[in-house]
Amino acid sequence: MTIHLVVPPHPVLPLVAKAISLLNAPFRGVDVPQNNYSLSVQAMNNAAFDDIGIHSRPDKRSEAEDRWVAFQPYLLSKGYQLRPDTSQIGSRPGRELLSSLCTVKTPIRVLDATRIQDNQQVKLKMIVAYAAGEGANEYALLKHFSESPLKDDPSNHVVPCLDSFPIPGIDAGNFVVMPLLSSYQLIPFYNLAEVHELLKQLFDGLLFLHSNNVAHRDIASTNVMMDARPLFEEPFHPFYQDHSLDAKRLIYPSYSRSEKDVRYYFIDYGYAVWFPDPNAPRTAVGVDAREAAPEQKSGQPYDPFPADVYQLGKMIHDDLFQAVDDLRFLLPLIRGMTEETPTRRLTLEQARDQMNTSFVGLHGWRYRWPLVPRNTRFQDRCWYFFRGLVAEILFLVRCIRRLGLRN
Structure with missing residues (x-):
């Protein structure tokens, strides 16, 4: 069956039209009539799922975009509407706008959408399992931690799975619906x-x-997210989160993290390992991680739990310690978490206790004083x-005043 797509003109700003004509552009969704719908990915096997082009032009969608467009009627039937267009960005200085547009890459597996029943912004992720490879445990883990009683545990910081349904034509492939989250450094x-x-x-x-x-085995800056919605008084654009929902103007948070409850999450469990049998050997192999621990690079079986400690310590060092002089007191903690030899490394419990002790020992004014960037x-x-x-x-x-009220 031939797919007939109704593609609206691509509204590219004149300032950057030539500059991005051969570069990446954000996803451009379109409305596809249900009666003209054919899912071209049904013949695709799992191994070729990510072997797809991501480069688009103002006059032509990428293969990844075409795949999302083909899925749109199916997603609508499940209650989710893809974003119509992400290419229009409000007024910015020309150089900054050009830079932002030229560095965008089309997401192969993840895209934002709107849940139709309550108009809630969400993220859709396509999870395709490979035998003993990336994604082998991800879907099962997300489902497991999103069910009672685990989902109600306040210590559960696994990104919630709000909904899930199969990817048509893909063995062991599933769409997972998650909240729209933000980088914790937003x-x-x-x-x-x-x-x-x-x-x-x-x-x-x-813990x-x-x-x-x-x-987890892949703890890094990009895999730690926060729910930033309580900090803003209006919805933000799902891709350019410093812009309004219509992407026409810059917006700023109305509250600080101290004024609202902000929750943080670990995402991306593609390399996670799960040992349901507590008596089974707790070893793993593989080096696929954004910030691999030394033992992950050896090519030999290793204990993945100390590797998580190393990765978290490295993230604290790179993202926080190096950015703010006031965090120098965390250096002993970081050194203990990033020991080259796993057996000499702090355990996660020891690291947690040392971290809390380091903060509790600060004077109250220092705990509250504004951080000065390096x-x-x-x-x-x-x-x-x-x-x-x-x-x-x-x-x-x-x-x-509180003392006066007590008296």
């Missing part, structure tokens, strides 16, 4: 209290995984100092 941390809350949730979440005999100019440091001073005065006033 907005800067205001003070050490916010950093401490992040680390408490990450350590608790990883929860390990206590359920699961090792290499900040002197005049900006003065502004941070002023903000911190005002915040401390207000804190003292609130304490005095």
Whole structure:
């Protein structure tokens, strides 16, 4: 059957039309009439699922985009509407806009959508299992941790699976529906209290995984996300999350992490290993990780649980310690977590306890004082100092008022 697609003109800004004509462009969904629908991927086998082109032009969708378009009627039947167009970005300085458009790559397996029943923004992920390879445990793990009683455990920081259904024509392939999450670095941390809350949730979440005999094996910046929606008073664009939902203007968070409850999640369990039998050998092989631990690079079987400790310690070092001078006190923790020899490495429980002790030992004012990014100019440091001073005065006033009410 021939697929007849109704493709609207691609609205590319004149400023960058020529620059991106041969480069990557964001996903451009279209409405495909149900009666003209044919799923061209049904003949595709699992091994070739990711062997697909991702490059698009203003006048031509990529193969990955075409696949999502072909799936759209099926997704509609399940209650999910793909985003019509992500190519229009509001006014930015020309150079910044050009850079942002030219570095976008079409997602092969993950795309945002809207849940029709409540107009909720979600993410759709196609999970295809390969024997003893990436994705072998991912679908089962997401389903397992999204069922009672595990889903109700406050220590569960596995990204929730809101819904799932098969990928037509793909053996052991499933669509998984997840919340629309954001990079945990989407907005800067205001003070050490916010950093401490992040680390408490990450350590608790990883301990929860390990206590359920699961090792993640791919802990990295891109696999730690947060639900940033409580920080904004309006929905943000699912791809350009510093823009309004219609992508026409920049938006900013209305609240800090200290003012709202922000929850953090581990995502991407494609390399995770699960040992349902507690008596089975707890070893793994393979080096496929964004930040591989030394034992993962050896090519020999290794214990994946200490490898998780190494990866989390490396992430803390690269993302937090190197960015903020006020986090120097975490250096002993980082060194203990990133020991080259796994047997000399801190256990996850030891690392969690040492992390909490490091923060508890801080003076209260330092815990609340604004974080100053490394290499900040002197005049900006003065502004941070002023903000911190005002915040401390207000804190003292609130304490005095509470004491007065008690008396």
